Amino acid sequence: MSTSLTWYVALIALVVLERVAELVLSRRHAAWALARGGVEFGAGHYPAMVLLHSALLAGALGEAWLADRPFVPALGWAMVALVVLTQGLRWWCIATLGRQWNTRVIVVPGLPLVDGGPYKWIRHPNYVAVVLEGIALPLVHTSWLTAVVFTLLNAWLLSVRIRTEDAALATGR
Template sequence: MTWYVVLVVLVGFERVAELVVSLRNAKWSFAQGGVESGRGHYPFMVVLHTGLLAGCLVEAFQRPFIPALGWTMFALVVLSQGLRWWCISVLGQQWNTRVIVVPGLHLVARGPYKLLKHPNYVAVVIEGIALPLVHTGWITAVVFTVLNIPLLAVRIRSEEAALSAALVK
């Protein structure tokens, strides 16, 4: 159980690292004339992702660790983190947790973006299912996923509209 708590705390620290990168990139984007859109869904996204971590911890105290499931899901958590940071590194200063687009930049089409249109959201979906299931937290996995579906629909629509209006293709 202790190692799972450490894992969830480490994922929480990873989220803080994302926010640090995001704030730095937001400052750069705004200095380059960046425009933010889709602000309305952002607070819900923060609450949902915080709730994922809290739900993992609460539910873990009520569920057993099943090695075959747990280790498989742990591998998916690690892979999702790798995919997320690959996305962050490829987008560089254009990456953000918010939808901020600098007009005139080119759409990134290398790295994971060469293979998938929204690889970062693939990482989010995988992590949202896998992290709770590392310790059999199926309720957290289901609730997060059900709430994340409409959030991602809004987020992707907002992001695509902003990108198509501002970026050079």
């Protein structure tokens, strides 16, 4: 295995650890929300979302290794920087939403809509992070096919997810 691919495995492993941390926090926040009368919306699309995001990680690494994709420094380092920025945006969203954040769509009746932090400028900033990461993470090691397939499938999934969230927020407040 090349040195660049070894580093790419380490980067993907760090993203996996970050996702595990998200899921632990999400589970805690979901329990908090449900204990306060929270109602879940759109549970049907959640397994597809988990599968797609898992496939992004596996596909990026698998394509880099199986298709012997090269690390192109100008592209790769720019994409590493973008991946780091997307993680920063993602955690800014999580911090801003506090206990109201989780990976599911759960609305606690009576809680105000969060409009601070990145939500002051963008309605769905976490999805900006998801879209950019879905392009950048595979392109760190030129896994362009994974980037294209994830982006197309994610566009469809986000159209479902955003409609679900917007409808839930409109009825749950």
